Amino acid sequence: MPDLIEIGKSVVGQAKAGEEIEAYLVWERETSIRVYQASVESLTGAESSGIGIRVIRGNRVGVSYAGTLERAEIERALEEARDNSRFASEDPHSGMASPDGVEAPTLDLWRGDILTTPTAHKIELAMELERAVKARDSRIRSLNSSNYGDVSVEGAVVNSAGIASYTQQTYCWLWAYALAGTDDETQTGYGMHASRDVAGLDLAFAANEAAEKATRMLGATKPASGLFTVILEPDIASSFLAIAASTLSADAVQRGRSIFAGRLGEQVASPLVTLVDDPGDPRFFSAAPYDDEGLASRRNVLFQDGMLKGFLYDSYTARKDGTSSTGSAIRGGIAGSTTPGPRATMALPGQSSPEQILAEAGDCYLIQSISGIHSGVNPISGDFSVGAEGIRVRGGELAEPVKEFTISSNLQKMLLDVRAVGNDLTFRPGGTAGLTLAIDNVNVSGT
Amino acid sequence: MTLLDETVVQKALGRALARGGDFAEIFVEEKATFSASLEDSLVEELASGTSRGAGIRVRFGDTTGFAHTADLSEAGLNRAIEAASSLARGSTSRAAQVAVTPRIFVPLAHEKAIPGSVAKDRKIELLRRLDAAGRGQGAAIRQVNAGYSDSLRRFLVANSDGVFVEEEQVRTRLSISCIALGDTGMQTGYETAAMTMGFELFDDIDVDELAARAAIRAIQKLSARPTPSGPMPVVLAGQGGGVLFHEACGHGLEADHILKASSVYAGRVGETVASPLVTLVDDGTVTNQWGTYSHDDEGNPAARNVLIENGVLSDYMWDSTQGSRERRASSGNGRRQSYAHLPMVRMTNTYLMPGSQSPDEIIADTEHGIYVAKLGGGQVNTATGDFVFGMTEAYLIENGQITAPLRDANLIGNGPEVLANIDAVADDFAIIPGTCGKDGQSVPVGCGQPTVRITKVTVGGTAGA
Structure with missing residues (x-):
C-alpha cells in the first residue's frame, strides 16, 4: 500500500505564494460476499484509492478529485482545483485547519485478520449464517441473501498550514435478510453483527435477530389510528438521534437551517x-483519532440533561463564529465537500432495561423497522412522518404484530417527549449508537 | 478515442475464462463530473474530477466473481481478472477463445454542448439567476441554495457472448432549495431540472420559473396546517x-x-x-x-x-x-x-x-x-x-x-x-x-x-x- 502522507506532502509542497493546499487521500480494500441457497451468488474483492484536493487562493476555494493516486492524474486534479478557485466568490472566512495543539487520542482500530483471513473462511461464515437463520425457526421460508463484508481503510489529510494526519481502521460484518411465512403471507427481518476483526463476529446474534424479527411479524395487521407512546428499538433510535444530531451542525445553524439556531442554554x-x-470512543465503528480536516477528535456535549450545550464546528464555521473547531469536519469521500457534523453520537444510557421500559409504558407500540426517512423527515421544519412495523404492547407485554402504519410528530416535540432512555447501548456501523428510546404523544396512522 | 484497445479486451476476456467459467465481461468506464453550488448569494466551492477504471465479472453457474481496479495497465487488469476468476478455478470453461463482434459505438447526440466545452462562468450564471429569482418572490425567503452539476460518462463493455459496445452519456442537472421563515417556523421548497443531455438543456428550461416555483412552495407552506x-x-x-x-x-x-x-x-x-x-x-x-x-x-x-x-x-x-x-x-x-x-x-x-x-x-x-x-x-x-x-x-x-x-x-x-x-x-x-x-x-x-x-x-x- 502507498504512503499516503508522503503523496500528500508532495502535493501540498507545490503551493505557490499566496496559495493554500489541502490533500485528502484514501486507500481502501473491500470484500463483499453474498450467499443464496448454499452457493455463492457473488464475490467482490477490490482495492481502490483516490485523492481530493482543495486549493484556496485569495479567499476563493476550488476543489477537485481523482479516483486514483497516479502522479499524472494528481497533477491534473491540482491544476483543475486551481482553475475552479478562480470562479468562486471571495470568502474572508475561507481557510485550512491549522494545528490547534489538541492531542489526538491513541486508538487501536486496525485488525490484521481482515486481510489475512482466507476468502474461503469468509464464504463459509456467510454460508453458515444462512443455515443458522433457517435452523432457528421452521417458519423461515428462505433468505433473500446472507452476507459477509469487510473494509480496511487508510486515510490521510495533509495541508500547507502544517496538518499531517493519518488514520486507519478495519471492520467486518455479517448480515442476513430473512423471509418468513407461507404462500399467503410474507414477513421480513434483518439481522446483523459487526466487529473490528473477523474473530469477533457473533454469527448467532445476527441469525437470531433476523429470524426473530421476521417470524414475530407473522400475522401482522394494520393498527387503528391514535395517539400513543412508541418505543424505538436501538437501530431505530439510532436513526432518530442521527437526524437530531445533524441539526446541530454549525453549518446548518449559520445558514438558518436548524431548529436549534440561537437556542444555546435552552431546554x-x-x-x-x-x-x-x-469520535475518540473506539466502540464506534466511525471512531478515528482525527477528523477529515486532520484535527484531533474530541468529546463534545450537545445536550446536557436536555439542555442545548453546543454545536459542531469545522475550521471554516468556527472562523465564522469566532470560535474554534470541535474536530467535527466530515468529508463525503474524495469527491465530497467538507462540512461539520456528528461523527460518533450517542445518548448516554439510562437506568432502565428495555423490558422495564415496556412494562412502564403499558399500552404502546414497539417499533422494529421504519421506512421513508429521507422522504418523511424534514430537519428544517422538524416535520416527522415515517412508515413503521412493530409489535403492539398491551399492559407492558408484547401482543400482536402490526405493520403498514405511519408514526408522525415533530422532531423538536419528540425530543421533549422522550419518557425513557434504555441501558442497552449498541454499536453498529454508522455514526450513531443505538439504545431503546420511549417517546410519548406520537400519532399512529393506520386504519 | 477508445477506452481500451480491442486486442487488450479480447486478451482480458480470454484470460478471465482460462481456468473455467461460463461468462466473462469487462466494463471500462471513465466519468468526469463538475459541480458548483451557491448559498447566501455566494458561489461556494466549484468541484470537478475524473475517475476511471474497469470491473471484471466472471460467471460460472449461479456464482459471479467480481473485481474492479483503477489501474488499466496489463498488470492491473490481470490482478483484477485473477481476483474475479478465483472461484471459477476447476470449473469447465465454456469458451477459452473469445471472439467479439464488431463494436457498436454510440457517440453523443449533442457534441457542442458537452460539459467540458461550456465555460464555467456560464454554469455559475445559472446559479445567480436562480438565487435572484428565488429571493425575488418575497422577504419571507431567507435562504436560497442552488446547485449545478454535469457529468460525462463513457464506457466500454465487452463480454464472452460477443457483445462489444462503447457508449457516451452526458447528464446535466440544476436544483434549487428555498427556505421561508414565518410565524410558524421554517418551510422548504425544492425544484430540480435534470436531463440526459448537455448544456442545451437550458435552451428549454425557464430557470426563473423553476426558482419561483420552489420559492412559492416554501412560502405557501408557512400557512400549512397539520396533515390529516x-x-x-x-x-x-x-x-x-x-x-x-x-x-x-x-x-x-x-x-x-x-x-x-x-x-x-x-x-x-x-x-x-x-x-x-x-x-x-x-x-x-x-x-x-x-x-x-x-x-x-x-x-x-x-x-x-x-x-x-x-x-x-x-x-x-x-x-x-x-x-x-x-x-x-x-x-x-x-x-x-x-x-x-x-x-x-x-x-x-x-x-x-x-x-x-x-x-x-x-x-x-x-x-x-x-x-x-x-x-x-x-x-x-x-x-x-x-x-x-x-x-x-x-x-x-x-x-x-x-x-x-x-x-x-x-x-x-x-x-x-x-x-x-x-x-x-x-x-x-x-x-x-x-x-x-x-x-x-x-x-x-x-x-x-x-x-x-x-x-x-x-x-x-x-x-x-
Missing part, C-alpha cells in the same frame, strides 16, 4: 437526554 | 412525479426479487394485479429523460417494456444475469452505479400511461381527500409490498375544491391494494427526474404519471382524519 429535549459526540 | 391522519382518497398531480408507481410496483417487478420469491408480484404474470386503468411502462428510450440511455451497462440496447397492461401483469424487468437463469434475453435493465459496482436489474423511466379524464374533473369529483401537487421520495419492502412515499406540496380537497395547504408527511400503502384502488386516470402527463437507490447503488431514473386518484391510502399526518 430543547427531555432532561433524560444527554447527547454527546465522541 | 388515516385512510382517505388521494389525488396525485400529473406534474408531481410518479414515485408512487416506482415504489408500489416498479421495484417489485425487478426479476432479481422475482426469482428469489421476495416480491408480492412473483408468479403472477397474466394475472390482474391492478385496476384496469393501469398500464405501466418502463422505457429507457424516452428522448433525453433522466433514466435514458442507448445501451445499458451490460451492453444491451435500452427498450420500452410494458410491465402492466390494463391491469394485467405482462412481464418483469431483466438483466443478463437473471435472464440467463430463465434462459431469456435481458430487457435492457442491467445497470450499475460505476465500474466498481456489480450490475443488477434497475428501472429506467417508469411511468403510468395517461387516461381520458381531465385533471379538473377528477378533483371536482372528489368530495373529501388530499391533493398531492408534488411528491417526495419513497421506499418499498418488495417482499411484503408495503411502501411509503412522501409529499412535499399538498392540499386538502373539500367538496371538490383544492383548499388549505398541508405540512409534509409520508403516505403508506400496500402495492397490490393501492394499484387496485386507482379509480381515475387523467389525460395529462409528466416525467420527473429522481435518484433510485438499491443495495447501496444509486442510478438516475425518471418517474412519470398523469393525474390519478386512489380511493383509499393511509396518510401519515398529525391531525385527526
